[in-house]
Amino acid sequence: MNEIRFTIPGKPFGKQRPRVVNRGKFSTAYTPKETVEYENLVKLYYSQTAHGYMFPDDAMLDVRIFAFYEVPKSASKKKKAAMLAQDIRPTKKPDFDNIGKIICDSLNLVAYHDDSAVVDAQVRKFYSEQPRVEVVIKQIQKG
Numbered sequence: 001m002n003e004i005r006f007t008i009p010g011k012p013f014g015k016q017r018p019r020v021v022n023r024g025k026f027s028t029a030y031t032p033k034e035t036v037e038y039e040n041l042v043k044l045y046y047s048q049t050a051h052g053y054m055f056p057d058d059a060m061l062d063v064r065i066f067a068f069y070e071v072p073k074s075a076s077k078k079k080k081a082a083m084l085a086q087d088i089r090p091t092k093k094p095d096f097d098n099i100g101k102i103i104c105d106s107l108n109l110v111a112y113h114d115d116s117a118v119v120d121a122q123v124r125k126f127y128s129e130q131p132r133v134e135v136v137i138k139q140i141q142k143g
Helices: 033-050 077-084 096-106
Strands: 003-009 019-023 026-030 060-070 118-128 132-140
Touching: 003 033, 033 096, 060 096, 077 118, 096 118, 096 132, 118 132
Parallel strands: 060 118
Antiparallel strands: 003 132, 019 026, 060 132
8 A cells, every 4th residue: 555545524633742740759741631532533543544554664654634624603705715715724723733743643553663754744724614634644665
């Protein structure tokens, strides 16, 4: 398999920073619950599409992520049309790098051994009436 495409329904979500809790003399870092839940959702939708396929350990991968944000209800008809025509694109959070990070980190040991195999990546943000994140993972052919 050279390419896998899958979609995560719902609004785009970015990787959150680890939280630190101080307990007396000790500090403990943990991953926020929302991040863990979204990572599990990414794994689920990848697994349903890939049926257990994992790219080879020596693969060079190209990852394309398309994040579709919901059009704000407050947008005028004219502005909504411009958003759906991609004349206006989202400049709001989550940031493109946090979207890419949560997707790529989620797929460690599921789609590939480690996200260090990703040698080319792109995250693009758009508006849509159906918020979602579409992911395309391609293996780059050597030589």
